[in-house]
Amino acid sequence: MQVNQILSVWKRERLGLMMVIASLAVITVIVGMLFVNQQKSEMENIRKQGISLAKLLSQMSFDQVVPPTGKQGAFAVLQHNQEQTSFSYLVVVDTSGRQIAEISSSGVIAPVIPVPSSPSEWLEEKTLSLPGDGKQVVEFHAPLFNDSKLAGHIRLGYFKPGLGFSSKQVPFLATLALPIFLLAPLFYFLIRREIRPLQKANSQLDELVRQGTLNKMEITATGELQEFMNHLNGFIGSAQDRIKQLESERSGFETTTKLLSYKRSRIDSVLQSMPDALMVLDESGAVSFANSRFNTLLKVSPGDILSKKPVEWCDNQDVVAFLSDCTRKSAHGFNRNVYEFSPRATPDKTVSVSSYPLFSPREPDQLLGTLVMFRDVTAEILAKQSSGAFIAHVAHELKSPLNVIAMYSETLQNDDGKDDAFRIEASNIIHDETERLTQLINNILSITKIEMGSISIERKRVKLRDLIQDTFDTNARNANAKDLAFEADIPREMSPVAADKDLLRIALNNLLTNAIKYSDPGGKVSLTAEEDENSIRISIRDNGIGIAPDEQKKIFEKFYRSERDDIQSRNGHGLGLSLAQEIIQLHGGTLTLNSTLGTGSEFVIDFRKETDLLKQAV
Amino acid sequence: MKHILIVDDEPHVIRILRMALEQSGYMVGEAANGRKALEYLDRLPPDLMITDIDMPQMDGKELCLEICRLYPDRQFSIFVLTARAEIEHRLWSRKISNLQFMEKPVSVRKLVAQLDNYFSRKNGDEEPSCQSAP
Numbered sequence: 071m072q073v074n075q076i077l078s079v080w081k082r083e084r085l086g087l088m089m090v091i092a093s094l095a096v097i098t099v100i101v102g103m104l105f106v107n108q109q110k111s112e113m114e115n116i117r118k119q120g121i122s123l124a125k126l127l128s129q130m131s132f133d134q135v136v137p138p139t140g141k142q143g144a145f146a147v148l149q150h151n152q153e154q155t156s157f158s159y160l161v162v163v164d165t166s167g168r169q170i171a172e173i174s175s176s177g178v179i180a181p182v183i184p185v186p187s188s189p190s191e192w193l194e195e196k197t198l199s200l201p202g203d204g205k206q207v208v209e210f211h212a213p214l215f216n217d218s219k220l221a222g223h224i225r226l227g228y229f230k231p232g233l234g235f236s237s238k239q240v241p242f243l244a245t246l247a248l249p250i251f252l253l254a255p256l257f258y259f260l261i262r263r264e265i266r267p268l269q270k271a272n273s274q275l276d277e278l279v280r281q282g283t284l285n286k287m288e289i290t291a292t293g294e295l296q297e298f299m300n301h302l303n304g305f306i307g308s309a310q311d312r313i314k315q316l317e318s319e320r321s322g323f324e325t326t327t328k329l330l331s332y333k334r335s336r337i338d339s340v341l342q343s344m345p346d347a348l349m350v351l352d353e354s355g356a357v358s359f360a361n362s363r364f365n366t367l368l369k370v371s372p373g374d375i376l377s378k379k380p381v382e383w384c385d386n387q388d389v390v391a392f393l394s395d396c397t398r399k400s401a402h403g404f405n406r407n408v409y410e411f412s413p414r415a416t417p418d419k420t421v422s423v424s425s426y427p428l429f430s431p432r433e434p435d436q437l438l439g440t441l442v443m444f445r446d447v448t449a450e451i452l453a454k455q456s457s458g459a460f461i462a463h464v465a466h467e468l469k470s471p472l473n474v475i476a477m478y479s480e481t482l483q484n485d486d487g488k489d490d491a492f493r494i495e496a497s498n499i500i501h502d503e504t505e506r507l508t509q510l511i512n513n514i515l516s517i518t519k520i521e522m523g524s525i526s527i528e529r530k531r532v533k534l535r536d537l538i539q540d541t542f543d544t545n546a547r548n549a550n551a552k553d554l555a556f557e558a559d560i561p562r563e564m565s566p567v568a569a570d571k572d573l574l575r576i577a578l579n580n581l582l583t584n585a586i587k588y589s590d591p592g593g594k595v596s597l598t599a600e601e602d603e604n605s606i607r608i609s610i611r612d613n614g615i616g617i618a619p620d621e622q623k624k625i626f627e628k629f630y631r632s633e634r635d636d637i638q639s640r641n642g643h644g645l646g647l648s649l650a651q652e653i654i655q656l657h658g659g660t661l662t663l664n665s666t667l668g669t670g671s672e673f674v675i676d677f678r679k680e681t682d683l684l685k686q687a688v
Numbered sequence: 689m690k691h692i693l694i695v696d697d698e699p700h701v702i703r704i705l706r707m708a709l710e711q712s713g714y715m716v717g718e719a720a721n722g723r724k725a726l727e728y729l730d731r732l733p734p735d736l737m738i739t740d741i742d743m744p745q746m747d748g749k750e751l752c753l754e755i756c757r758l759y760p761d762r763q764f765s766i767f768v769l770t771a772r773a774e775i776e777h778r779l780w781s782r783k784i785s786n787l788q789f790m791e792k793p794v795s796v797r798k799l800v801a802q803l804d805n806y807f808s809r810k811n812g813d814e815e816p817s818c819q820s821a822p
Contacts, residue, residue, distance in 0.1 A: 462772060466742055469771035469792045470698060476793035477704045484797060492707075499700050633744035635720070 085265075086258045093254040097247050112231035116156055116208060117195070123148075124193070124212035124226050132214040132221030136162050136171045149173040158200070158207045158227035165220055178227075185223060186211060192223070197230060206230035267291035267299065284309055347444035350428065355379050355397040358439060367444055369415035385414050389423060396425035396440050410447065422447045463629045464514055471503040471510070478503075513645040516576060517628065520652045532571045535564035538599050538608065541575055545582040552586060555594040564601050567677070569657055577653040577661075580646035581610045581673050588637070588671070589614035606677045613670035622663055626651050690807055691732070693717045695725040695739035695751065696769070705738065708796045712804065722746025726754060733759075736803065738767045741777075749780050756784050765806065769794055 080087065127135055130144055137143040148160060159174035167185040174180055181198050192213040200207055207227045214222045267289045274287045286303045290296070341348060347363035356379050360372035375383040380393040392409040408424045422445045430436040478496040542558045549556035585595045589612045598609045615636050617625060624630045629644040631637065654661045654675055665671035692714045694705050699720075706716045717734060719725035721743040729737075737755075741748035748768055755762060766787040770777065781787050790799065 462777075466771040470742075473769075473771070473793040474698060474700045474704075477701065477796050480796055481704055481708065503700070631744070635744075 085261060086255075089254045089258045089261075093250050097250050100246060101243060109231045112156070113208075116228040116231065119154075120195070120208065120210035120226050120228055124210040124224055127224045127226075128193075128212035128214060130214070132162075132216040135214055135224070136222075145171050145173070156228045156231065158205075158229050159225075160227070161225040162214065162222055163225065164222040170222060174227075180225065180227060181207075183209075183225075189213075192220075198227070206232075264292075264295065267295055271299065271302070284313060286310075346446075349375075349442045349444075350438075351380075351393065351397050351440045351442060353397070353437065353439060355394060357383075364444070367416070367419070367421060367446055368413050386411055392423060393425070393442065396442060399425075399427075419446055419448045420451050421445065460628065467510055467514075467629070468507065471507040474503045475500050475507070510645065512576070513580075513649050516573070517645060517649045517652060520649075520656060528570050528572075529568040530571060531566050532569045532574070533564070534567050534569075534606065535560055535562075535599070537571060537574060538564075538578065538597065541578040541582060542597050545579065545586060548583070549586050549595055552589070553591045554586060554589055555596075556586075557594070557596040558598075559596065560599045561601060564599065564606070565679070567606070570653075573653045573656065577650040577675075578608070578610075580650045581675075584646055585610050585612040585614065585671070585673075588612065593670075604679050606679065608675040609672055611670065611672040616667040616669050617663070617665040617671055618667050622665060625663075626661075689713060689715050690736065690803075691715045691717065691734040692803070693719065693725065693728055693734040693737045695719045695722065695737065695743070695748070697721055697740065697743040701740070704796060705799070708800050709803070712800050714803070722748065722751030722754070725751055726758070729755065729759070734764055736765050736767065736806070738769060738799075741768060741770045741772065752781065752784055752787065762786070767799075767803075 127144060127148075133143075135144045145160070145162060157175055158178050159172060159180040161169055161174075161180045162171040163169050163185060165185060167182075169180075169182075172180060179201055181201050183196075183198065186192055186194065192211060194211040196209045196211070198207050198209050199205070206229070208230050210224075210226045210228075212224045212226070213220055214224055268291075270289050271287055274289070278284060284306060286306050287299065289299050291299050341359075341361045342363075344361060344363065347367045348359070348361045349357050349364070350359040352358045356377050357375045358377070360375055362372055364370045364372050364375070370383060380390045384390050384393070389409065389411055408422060410420055410422045412418075412420055424443050424445070426441045426443075428438040428441050430438055478500050482493065482496050482500075538560055539558065542556075542560075546556055582595070582597065589595055593613050595610070595612045598607075598611070600607045600609075615634075618632075618634075621632050625632070625647050627644075628648045630648075631644040650673075651661045654677075657677065659675055659677040662674045662676070663671060664674065690713075692709055694702050694709075694716060695718075696702050696705075697720050702718045702720075706718065709716050717728055717732065719728050722739075723746045725737070725739065726746070739748040739751055746754070748770070752766060752768070755766070764786075766784075768781070768787060768789045769792055770789055771792045778789060781789075790802075
C-alpha cells in the first residue's frame with residue numbers, strides 16, 4: 071500500500087522531485103568544481119612560493135643561511151615569518167643529510183629522507199608523507215653552497231592542499247545554493263503552470279474517450295500551448311463536422327437502404343402476387359428468379375429451380391426446347407414468343423408460355439436475360455369456347471323459328487287451293503314464331519348487355535304494385551287461351567321502389583310465361599305479392615309439370631332445356647329463367663325455386679328493402 | 689311410292705314438310721328425335737331420311753353415326769337440315785357417305801324439287817353406304 075502511495079506521489083510530483091534532485095546535483099557539481107579549482111590554485115601558490123623561496127635561499131651561502139655561531143641568519147628570519155597555514159617545515163641539512171636547522175609548524179616533524187646524490191636532483195619537488203599523521207607534504211629541495219662548494223641542502227615542506235571544507239566557504243556556498251534552491255521551485259511552478267492545461271487536456275481527452283464522444287476542450291492556456299489547443303480544438307471541430315457529415319450521410323444511406331428495401335419488398339410482393347408465374351432466365355438460360363405461382367401452376371417450387379436450366383426441372387421437352395429457343399432469340403433481340411401446353415402435373419390446365427427479352431433500362435443495348443411468363447389460359451380458352459358455343463346456340467335458336475316462318479310463308483305464297491283452315495293455322499304459326507323470335511332476340515340482347523356490364527339499371531321510382539298488376543294482365547290472355555285459372559293476390563298498397571321498370575317487367579313476364587307454358591289446360595297459375603317492414607316477396611306458382619330435382623339448378627343456365635318430351639314439346643329457348651335470375655340479382659334480390667315433379671313449381675322473388683337499390687325510393 | 693322419314697323436334701316443321709311431301713306423292717313418316725327415329729327405322733326402313741341436328745335425347749349427328757353403326761349396308765340417303773353452316777359442324781360426317789346437308793331456313797319447294805330430282809336420278813342405282821368418302 072505504501073509502495074503504491076509512494077509510486078502515486080512520485081508519479082504526481084515526479085517533476086518537482088526531479089527538479090530538486092537536479093538542483094542538488096547542480097549544486098554538488100558546482101561545489102566540486104570550485105573545490106578542485108581552489109585546490110589547483112592553492113597548489114600553484116605553494117609551488118610558486120616554495121620554488122621562489124627555495125631558490126632565494128639557495129642563492130645565499132650556507133653560512134648566511136645558517137651562521138656557524140650565534141649569529142642571526144636568514145633561517146632565523148624565516149623562522150618568525152613562516153606563519154602560513156600551508157607551511158609545514160623548513161629544514162637545512164648538510165651534505166651527509168644531517169639536520170642542521172629546522173623550523174616547522176606545531177606538531178610537525180620533518181621526515182628524514184636521503185640527501186640527493188646527483189646535482190640533477192638538487193632542485194626538486196617531492197610529495198612526502200609526514201611521519202605520525204601521514205599528511206601529504208610537497209617538499210622543495212635546493213642546494214646550499216659555501217664558496218661554490220656544496221655545503222648542504224634546503225628542504226622546504228608545505229602541506230599539500232586537500233578537498234577540505236572550511237567554515238569560511240559556508241557563506242559562499244550558501245550564496246551559491248540559495249538561488250539555485252529558490253529557482254528550482256520557481257521553475258517547478260512555472261513548468262507546472264505551463265503544463266497544467268496539458269494535464270487538463272489529457273484528463274478531458276480521457277473523459278471523452280471514456281464517454282466515446284468528441285467535444286471541443288474548454289482549456290485556457292498561453293503561448294504555444296494555447297496555439298496547440300486552438301489547433302487541437304480546430305481539429306476536433308473539423309472532426310465533429312466530418313462526423314456530423316458522415317452521420318448525416320449514414321442517416322441518408324439508412325433511409326435510402328430502407329427505401330430500397332421497401333421498394334424491393336414491394337416489387338417482390340407485386341411479383342409474387344402476380345396471377346401469372348414469372349421467371350427470369352439469365353444469359354446462360356438458368357433461372358435467376360421465379361415467383362411463387364410456379365407452386366400452383368406447374369407444381370414446381372421456385373426455390374428448387376433457381377440457378378437451374380429448364381432441362382433440369384421441366385419434364386416437357388417441347389417447353390424445354392421453347393425456353394432454349396427464347397434464350398437464344400433474346401440474345402438477338404427478338405421479341406415475344408408464345409407457346410401453349412398442358413403441364414403433366416396439371417393436365418386439365420392449358421398454360422401459355424411467352425417470353426420477352428429483358429434489356430437494362432439504363433443501357434438499352436445491354437441484355438439482362440429473358441422474362442418468361444407462364445399463364446393459365448384454361449379459363450380464357452373455355453370462355454372462348456363458351457362464347458363460340460353461345461353464338462352457335464343463338465344462331466341455331468334464331469334459325470329455328472326463322473325456318474318455320476320461311477316454310478309456312480313460302481307455302482302460303484304458293485297457295486294452290488289449300489283450305490282456309492290451313493291459311494289460318496299457317497298465319498297463327500307465323501305470328502307465334504315471330505313473337506317467339508322477337509322475345510328471343512330481346513332476351514338475348516338483355517342477357518348479353520347484363521353480362522357485358524353495358525346495361526345500366528335506370529333506377530326510377532317504380533310503383534311496384536302497378537308493375538306486377540300490369541304484367542299479370544298482359545299474360546292473362548295467354549292463360550285464358552289455355553283455359554288456366556289465372557289468379558293474382560296483390561296488396562292494395564305497396565311501397566314504391568327504386569328499380570329498373572323495364573328489366574323487372576321482363577323478369578316477371580318470363581316467370582309468368584314459363585308458368586303458363588308448362589301448365590296443362592285446366593291448371594292454375596297464381597301470383598302473390600307480399601310486403602312487410604323489411605322485405606318484398608313475389609311468388610309465381612303453378613300446378614304444372616314441375617321440375618326434376620337434378621334439373622332445378624340447371625334450368626337457370628343459359629340455353630338449358632330439359633330433354634323431357636313434355637318440355638320439348640313446348641316452345642322455348644332456355645334463356646327466360648337465366649335472364650330473370652340475372653335481372654333480380656342485379657336489383658340485389660334472389661330468385662329461388664320450389665318444385666316437385668308432376669305437382670308444380672313455385673318461383674319466389676325476394677327483395678330486401680335495405681338494399682341500396684330499393685330503399686332510396688321507399 | 690317413295691317413303692320418307694322426317695326427324696325433327698319442331699312439330700310445325702314436320703307438319704309443313706309432311707303436307708308438301710304428301711302432296712308430291714311421298715309417303716311420310718315422322719319422329720321427334722333421334723331415339724324415336726331409330727325405333728322407326730327398326731320397324732320400317734325408309735327410302736330417304738330428313739333429319740334436324742339439334743334435338744333432345746339424341747341429336748341428328750348421333751342418329752347418323754348410330755345408323756352407320758347399326759346399318760352398315762344402309763340403302764337410304766340422309767338429308768341433314770342444319771342451322772349451322774360452318775364446316776367444323778360438318779366434319780363428323782366425313783366418313784358417312786350418301787349424306788348431304790341442307791342449310792336452314794329451308795325452302796319447302798326447293799326441298800321437294802331436290803328430292804324429286806334425287807329419286808329420278810337414282811333410278812334404282814343403289815350407292816354403297818358407310819364407306820370412307822374419298
